[in-house]
Amino acid sequence: MKKNILFLCVLVSLFGNNCMNSAEDVTGSEQNNVSYSTQVQPIFSSRCTSCHGTNGGLNLSSYSSLMNSVGNSYGTTLVVAGDADASGLVDKIEANPQFGSRMPQGGTLTGDQIQTIKAWINEGALDN
Numbered sequence: 001m002k003k004n005i006l007f008l009c010v011l012v013s014l015f016g017n018n019c020m021n022s023a024e025d026v027t028g029s030e031q032n033n034v035s036y037s038t039q040v041q042p043i044f045s046s047r048c049t050s051c052h053g054t055n056g057g058l059n060l061s062s063y064s065s066l067m068n069s070v071g072n073s074y075g076t077t078l079v080v081a082g083d084a085d086a087s088g089l090v091d092k093i094e095a096n097p098q099f100g101s102r103m104p105q106g107g108t109l110t111g112d113q114i115q116t117i118k119a120w121i122n123e124g125a126l127d128n
């Protein structure tokens, strides 16, 4: 019986920790049928293109420039259509990216903005 209670406590504390760690990134609401032109590009235009506009590497000024971008660290996996978790761009807008600092540099996107970008990628990263 004692063992069972201990096990429960471990489970609860694991689960509790998990919730706390991810709270920051999952506060946005789930979204469907995201449009690149009316929902995703406006986020990039207001928060990213001041730095990722015209130079080589990552260019977030349009759908085609993004999809043709090759990152320094993430190479061609910046956007993996259908798989937000495998996309370097998503890694960079969430906490603790694999390379460098969280984007946008010096700030963060809102939970809803992050969910919008992730949903768009998971729905196939369409030019819609």
Ligand code: HEC
Pocket: 043, 044, 047, 048, 049, 050, 051, 052, 058, 070, 071, 072, 073, 074, 075, 078, 088, 089, 092, 093, 099, 100, 101, 102, 103, 104, 105, 106, 109
């Ligand atoms: C103030 C300038 C600035 C802004 C604004 C900014 N970035 Fe960055 N970004 C950088 C710099 C500098 C680097 C390289 C250093 C690093 O990775 O931390 C970078 C690197 C990246 C990379 C890695 C590319 C690679 O593979 O090498 C991605 C992806 C990225 N930014 C996405 C974004 C997104 C998405 C936004 C908007 C939400 C954004 N950035 C806004 C300056 C900026």
